[in-house]
Amino acid sequence: xxxxxGHLKLSNLCWIYDSNHISIEGGTDLAFDEDVxxxxxxxGWNVIHVDDANDCDALSEAIEAFRTTDDKPTLIVVxxxxxxxxxxxxxxxxxxEALGEDNVxxxxxxxxxxxxxxxxxxxxxxxxxxxxxxxxxxxLREEWEALFARYRDAYPDLAAQIEHMLxxxxxxxxxxxxxxxxxxxxxxxxRDAGGxxxxxxxxxxxxxIGGSADLAPSTKTDIKGAxxxxxxNxxxxxxxxxxxxxxxxxxxxGMTLAHLRGYGSTxxxxxxxxxxxxxxxxxxxIGSTWxxxxxxxGVGEDGPTHxxxxxxxxxxxxxxxxxxxxxxxxxxxxxxxxxxxxxxxPSALILSRQAIPTLDRxxxxxxxGLARGAYILADSDDPELILIGTGSELPLVAEAHEKLKAEGxxxxxxxxxxxxxxxxxxxxxxxxVFPPTISARLAVEMGGEIGWDRYVGRxxxxxxxxxxxxxxxxxxxxxxxxxxxxxxxxxxxxMLG
Amino acid sequence: xxxxxGHLKLSNLCWIYDSNHISIEGGTDLAFDEDVxxxxxxxGWNVIHVDDANDCDALSEAIEAFRTTDDKPTLIVVxxxxxxxxxxxxxxxxxxEALGEDNVxxxxxxxxxxxxxxxxxxxxxxxxxxxxxxxxxxxLREEWEALFARYRDAYPDLAAQIEHMLxxxxxxxxxxxxxxxxxxxxxxxxRDAGGxxxxxxxxxxxxxIGGSADLAPSTKTDIKGAxxxxxxNxxxxxxxxxxxxxxxxxxxxGMTLAHLRGYGSTxxxxxxxxxxxxxxxxxxxIGSTWxxxxxxxGVGEDGPTHxxxxxxxxxxxxxxxxxxxxxxxxxxxxxxxxxxxxxxxPSALILSRQAIPTLDRxxxxxxxGLARGAYILADSDDPELILIGTGSELPLVAEAHEKLKAEGxxxxxxxxxxxxxxxxxxxxxxxxVFPPTISARLAVEMGGEIGWDRYVGRxxxxxxxxxxxxxxxxxxxxxxxxxxxxxxxxxxxxMLG
Numbered sequence: 002x003x004x005x006x007g008h009l010k011l012s013n014l015c016w017i018y019d020s021n022h023i024s025i026e027g028g029t030d031l032a033f034d035e036d037v038x039x040x041x042x043x044x045g046w047n048v049i050h051v052d053d054a055n056d057c058d059a060l061s062e063a064i065e066a067f068r069t070t071d072d073k074p075t076l077i078v079v080x081x082x083x084x085x086x087x088x089x090x091x092x093x094x095x096x097x098e099a100l101g102e103d104n105v106x107x108x109x110x111x112x113x114x115x116x117x118x119x120x121x122x123x124x125x126x127x128x129x130x131x132x133x134x135x136x137x138x139x140x141l142r143e144e145w146e147a148l149f150a151r152y153r154d155a156y157p158d159l160a161a162q163i164e165h166m167l168x169x170x171x172x173x174x175x176x177x178x179x180x181x182x183x184x185x186x187x188x189x190x191x192r193d194a195g196g197x198x199x200x201x202x203x204x205x206x207x208x209x210i211g212g213s214a215d216l217a218p219s220t221k222t223d224i225k226g227a228x229x230x231x232x233x234n235x236x237x238x239x240x241x242x243x244x245x246x247x248x249x250x251x252x253x254x255g256m257t258l259a260h261l262r263g264y265g266s267t268x269x270x271x272x273x274x275x276x277x278x279x280x281x282x283x284x285x286x287i288g289s290t291w292x293x294x295x296x297x298x299g300v301g302e303d304g305p306t307h308x309x310x311x312x313x314x315x316x317x318x319x320x321x322x323x324x325x326x327x328x329x330x331x332x333x334x335x336x337x338x339x340x341x342x343x344x345x346x347p348s349a350l351i352l353s354r355q356a357i358p359t360l361d362r363x364x365x366x367x368x369x370g371l372a373r374g375a376y377i378l379a380d381s382d383d384p385e386l387i388l389i390g391t392g393s394e395l396p397l398v399a400e401a402h403e404k405l406k407a408e409g410x411x412x413x414x415x416x417x418x419x420x421x422x423x424x425x426x427x428x429x430x431x432x433x434v435f436p437p438t439i440s441a442r443l444a445v446e447m448g449g450e451i452g453w454d455r456y457v458g459r460x461x462x463x464x465x466x467x468x469x470x471x472x473x474x475x476x477x478x479x480x481x482x483x484x485x486x487x488x489x490x491x492x493x494x495x496m497l498g
Numbered sequence: 499x500x501x502x503x504g505h506l507k508l509s510n511l512c513w514i515y516d517s518n519h520i521s522i523e524g525g526t527d528l529a530f531d532e533d534v535x536x537x538x539x540x541x542g543w544n545v546i547h548v549d550d551a552n553d554c555d556a557l558s559e560a561i562e563a564f565r566t567t568d569d570k571p572t573l574i575v576v577x578x579x580x581x582x583x584x585x586x587x588x589x590x591x592x593x594x595e596a597l598g599e600d601n602v603x604x605x606x607x608x609x610x611x612x613x614x615x616x617x618x619x620x621x622x623x624x625x626x627x628x629x630x631x632x633x634x635x636x637x638l639r640e641e642w643e644a645l646f647a648r649y650r651d652a653y654p655d656l657a658a659q660i661e662h663m664l665x666x667x668x669x670x671x672x673x674x675x676x677x678x679x680x681x682x683x684x685x686x687x688x689r690d691a692g693g694x695x696x697x698x699x700x701x702x703x704x705x706x707i708g709g710s711a712d713l714a715p716s717t718k719t720d721i722k723g724a725x726x727x728x729x730x731n732x733x734x735x736x737x738x739x740x741x742x743x744x745x746x747x748x749x750x751x752g753m754t755l756a757h758l759r760g761y762g763s764t765x766x767x768x769x770x771x772x773x774x775x776x777x778x779x780x781x782x783x784i785g786s787t788w789x790x791x792x793x794x795x796g797v798g799e800d801g802p803t804h805x806x807x808x809x810x811x812x813x814x815x816x817x818x819x820x821x822x823x824x825x826x827x828x829x830x831x832x833x834x835x836x837x838x839x840x841x842x843x844p845s846a847l848i849l850s851r852q853a854i855p856t857l858d859r860x861x862x863x864x865x866x867g868l869a870r871g872a873y874i875l876a877d878s879d880d881p882e883l884i885l886i887g888t889g890s891e892l893p894l895v896a897e898a899h900e901k902l903k904a905e906g907x908x909x910x911x912x913x914x915x916x917x918x919x920x921x922x923x924x925x926x927x928x929x930x931v932f933p934p935t936i937s938a939r940l941a942v943e944m945g946g947e948i949g950w951d952r953y954v955g956r957x958x959x960x961x962x963x964x965x966x967x968x969x970x971x972x973x974x975x976x977x978x979x980x981x982x983x984x985x986x987x988x989x990x991x992x993m994l995g
Contacts (some may be wrong), residue, residue, distance in 0.1 A: 004532045024712045024741065031726070032712065032740030035501045036540040043536035097715060215521045216530065229528070243529030245523065273773035278771060284802050285965050305781050311815035315597075315773075318808035318815075318948045320965050437956075451815045452953035460933075468817050469781050478516065 002248040006074045007045030010232040010391075014074035015067045019054075023085040024098045041076040054081035086111040103488035118454075166208050166260040169344055175205040176338055184361035191392070192294040193350040194330035197220030198337040203227075203238070206341065211264030211290070212240025214249045218265035219354075220294045246271050250291075251362070253296025257282070257289045263342065266292035268300070268395055269309040269351060272316070281348035283322045287346045290340055295354040296326065298446030298482065299393060304472030313448040316349045323421040326351035328395025330359045331368035332418055339372050339422075351392060355475055358396040365399065370416065374423030375434055381411035386493055387435065389415045389444040389456060394464075394484065398445050401489035412493065413439075417456070441496045445489055499745040503571045504542030507729040510566045511571035516551070518580040518649040522594050538573040551578035567670040585610040663705050663757040666841055672702040673835055679827035681858035688889070689791040691827035693718030695834045700724075700735070703838065707753070708761030708787070709737025711746045716851075717763035717791045743768050747775025747788075754779070754786045759841065763789035765797070766848060769813070779844035780819045786844045787837055792851040793823065794944035795979065796890060801969030810945040813846045820918045823848035823943075825892025827856045828865035829915055836869050836919075848889060852972055855893040862896065862911075871919025872931055878908035883990055884932065886912045886953060891961075891981065895942050898986035909990065910936070914953070938993045942986055944979075959989060973982040 006014050013165055018037060022029050038048040047070045049063045060079070067075035071477040084095025087108035100108065106116040114121065142458070153160035153389045165172055178201040182194065203209050203224050217223045223239050230237035242249035242265065249265040256263030265275075272279065272293060282289040316324040323346055327333040333352065360378075362368060370376025376396070378403050386405070390398030395416050402414045417423065423431065435442070435456065442461035444453045450465035457463055464483050470479060480483055483492075503511050515534060519526050528725040544567045546560045557576070564572035581592025584605035589837065592628030597605065603613040610822040611618065626888060636842050650657035662669055679691065700721050709727070714720045720736050727734035739746035753760030762772075769776065769790060779786040795805045813821040821845055823831040830849065837845040859865060867873025874898050875892070883902070892913050894990040899911045912931055914920065920928065932939070934952060937973075939958035943949045947962035954960055961980050977983055982990075 004530065008529060008531050025716070026710070026712050026714050026738055029740075031728075032738040032742075033501065034505050039540035040537050043533040043540060045532060093715075213523070215523050217523050219522070231528075239522055241529040243526075245529075273777060276770035276773055280808075281803075306778075310817060311777075311812065314815035314948065315812045317807065318811035318946045320807060320946070320963075344576075368787070401763075409752060449815045449817070451949045453812065459955050466817075489898060 003044045011069045013073045016076050018078045021081045027093050038078050047073050047075040049077045051079045054079050054420045119242040179334050182359045185359040188356045188358035190332050190356050191333045192221045194333040195352050198334045206370050209262040210238040213266040214242045214246045215244045222266040246274035250275040253289050257287045264290035267294040269293035269312050272312045283319050286320045291349040294352040296351045298470040298478045299355045301475045305469040308470035310466050314451045323348040323420045326392040327418050328416050329357050335368045335371040353393045357393045363418050371418050374419040375417035378416040379414040384413035385409050386412040387442040388412050389417050391417050392444050394445040400486045404490050500541045508571045509568045513573050515575045520576045520580045524590050528703045535575050544570045544572045546574045548576045551576050576686035676831050679856045683858040685853045686827050686853035688830045688855050689718045691830040692849050695831045706759040707735040710763040711739045711743045712741045719763040743771035747772040750786050754784045761787035764793040765810050766790035769809045780816050785841040788846040791849040793848045795967040795970050799939040799946045802966040807963050808946045811948045820845040823889040823915045824915050825913050826854050829868050832865045832868040850890045854890045869917050871916040872914035875913040876911040881908050881910035883909040885909050886914050888914050888943050891942040897983045901987050944990045
C-alpha cells in the first residue's frame, strides 16, 4: 500500500506513525528494529520525525510540511510513550490490559485533572473545538456548494454523474449496451465475456473504476482505450495495483466508501492474499466488487499452487458476500447486471480461464434467472433426478441431461451461480427448484465439496474436488477428476440404481 | 519476513533479487518504483548490486561478499534483461507467454547453440557440474558423518534427538507428562489448557518449537522458563515473530521442512493474514501446527473485526488439514497428543479465549475419543435426538442433554472436534455415531453454518452464526445469538415437535 502510494505520488496522504516501541509481547526490539523512516524513503515518501509526541509545535510544523508537499505522500514518525502519565507508561501492559481504576486516577492526577470526573472534557475544550471546526468548515462548505452550482450549470451531464454517485443510483439506460451472446458450442471464457460486459457498462457508469493486481491481460478487466490512473493522470480509470492483492482490496474499499464503484481483479487462488479487505467489505456492507478469474483446476499446467479448491467455500462462508459463478457468457452478463444494480453488498464474480460453451437460450431458460441465485435451466416431465451445475460445469451438466434424456432418464438441470441469492428467495421458490420429493441430486463443481450437502441432501452426491489439483492440461485433469459428460451420466445412473 | 530476518541477523540467508523491470501488465514502472535496495537496508540487510546478470565475476564477488558477511542477511540486486537473447528480450511477453518455436530457435542461435537440439546441455557442462558437486560434497559429507559419530559418542542423548528428528519419530514416553484435568464447573480456557499441555510435551520433544505473532501472552504458547530465539541466542525455543502472521507461517513451514516440529500461534481471525502458508503446509503435507485462539464471538468486546465466523470453514475446506476444536481441557490434551503423534499432516488447533467447564469424564466418555474426530460423549437408551457440540459449546450441549433427560427426552451428545478425522473413520463407526434412523440432529457451534448440513441432514438444525458478531461481553452475545442451555433445549424440543 505504502509502495503504491509512493508510486502514485499521493501528496494528499499523510500517515502518522506512533512509534512507542511497545508491542504486546514486550518492547518492539523483541522482534522489530527496522528503520521505518528509511523504508518509507525507499517507497518515495516524505519522511518527517517528531521526537516527542507532546511537542505540539513540532507536530504542527510536521503537518504544515505535509500540507506544503505536493509530489509525494508524507509519513510523520512520532516518538511517544505509551500510556503517558500513567503508572504503566512505556510498558507492554499499557497496550494489552485495561489500566484499572487506581491507575486511571493516578493518570488523571498526573494530567492535573479531577480524578473523580469520568468521561470528562475540560471546560472550553469542546467549545473551542466545535467553533474551530464550524469556523473553518462553514465557508469551505459554502464555497463548495457555490462551485458545484456553477459546475452543474456549465456541465449538467457531469454534475448528474456526481449526483448519482452520491445517491448510489444509476442513470437511465446504464445497462442498455450489455451484450447478449449467441449460442456457440465452442463458446468463450467467462473472463472474456466479463471483460466485454464490463466494457459495455463502464462508459454509462464512469464511476465504475478499478483494475488488477498485475493481471489485467489475464483477468480482462481493463477498460479498452481508457487511460490508466497514474501520478500524471488522476483522471485515468484503469488502475495498475501491481502485485499487491491486499493493497488492491483496501484501495477498492476506500474508493467504494468514497461513492465510487470500485472493483479489483486477480486470480481466484490469490484471494488468499487479500482476505482481510474482502472480509471488511462484507462487515461494512459496501458494494466493492471482486473479480476472480482462473477459478478452478481449469488453470491447468500451473498446478496445485495456482488451482483454487477451497476458495469458493471461503467466499461463500463470508456473511453478506454475494459469490456469483456464472455458467456461460449470458450468465456472466446477468452477473455484472445484478452486481451493478445491487451496489450495497460486496460481490465476488468468479470467472473461468477456459472457454465455456454458450448455451442456446431459445432451448433453455433465460440467464436472467441468475438474479434469483438458482433456477431451472432445463427440465423433464416428472423429473427423477436433479443435476446442479455452476460456472464452467453448467454446460457439462446440460450435456449430461441431454444424454440421459436420450436414454429415457428424466433429469432436471439447475443452474446455481449464487448460493447467497438463492438463500434470500422465499421458501416456495426454493422448493419449486429443489422439491423435497426428489432426493437423487448431483452437484458438479470444480471446487471443494464443503457446503453442497445442503442442496444435494444425504442421498445426493457431488462431483467436486476432495484433494488439491495437479499440473496437466485441463482435458487430462477433467478426466482424472471426473468432469466429463460420461462420468456425470455414470454417477447419475448409479444414484438411480 | 525480510524485516524479521534482518532483526535476527540471519547471515546464512541470501536472496537474489532479479530486477528485470518487467511485470505481467508491462514495465514495473506502471506500478512500482521503490528503491528495493534502500528498503532492505532499512531492514538491516547487507545490500549488493550487480549491474549485469551476465557479469559472472560480479556475481561471484557478490556471493563471496555474502559468504564473508556474518552479522546480517544479504540481498543481491541483479539487474537483468528478461528473455535475454530472445526476440522478446525485455518485454512483458517474455514473462507471460511461451516464446514459441521460432523464437526459441532464434534464441538458441543467439547463444551460439544448435537450434535443432532440444533439452540440450552442452558437452562437458553436466560432467563439470557433477564433478564440482561431488568433489566439494564428498569430503563435506564424510566430515559431517565423522563429526556426528564423535557427537553420538560424547552426547548419546542429544544424538538420539537428532535421529528422531531426521526419522520423524518420537522418543519413548514423550507424552508421559501430559496432564489430566479434574472435572471443574468453572473450568479453564482451552488456550490455557493448551499452554499447560504444550509445556508438558516440549521438554520431551525439544525440537517442538515455535512462537507467536506478538500474541504469546494471549495464546499461551510460550515454553515457560525457556530462552527466546534471538540474534544472540539461536538456541532459544520461543520465537517472537512480531506482528507478521504470513512470515510466521512461512518460517514455521521452513522449520518443519528442516525436520523440526514447528508451530505458530495467533488469534483465529488473523488466519486471514496467513492463508498462503497454511495452504502450502497442506499442499506439501507437512506437520506444521497452527494454534488459533480467541476462536469465536467469545472474543467479546473487540467486536466483529476480531470475532472469527468463516475461519473454521476456511480451515475445514482446505484439503488434508486437520482442524481440531477441543471441547474442554482434556480434549485439548488429547488434541495436542494427536497432533504430535501424527506429524505428517498440518493441524489447526482451535482454542477458546474464555473458560470452558472441564467435563466429568467419570460420567462421560473419555476424551481419547477425540482421535476419531467425533465420539459419543453421553447417551440415552434409544436416543431420539442427537446434539452435536464442538469447542466451547460442548459443555453447553452436555448441560442441555441433562436438562432434556430430566424432562424424559432421550438425547445423545456427540463431541465433534475434528471433521477431518471423523471422515477418515470406517463407515460402520460413522453410522454408529450418527445412525441414519435419527434425523433430529442439532449442531451447536460459535461459527458459520456452512458444512454442518452433512451431519445434521435436511431435517436437522444448527445454532450457528449466520452474520458477523457484535461488540459486547460474551454473556450478552451468547444470549443474543442463542448459545444458552435454554435455547438449545428449546430448539431441540421444536425439532421433536
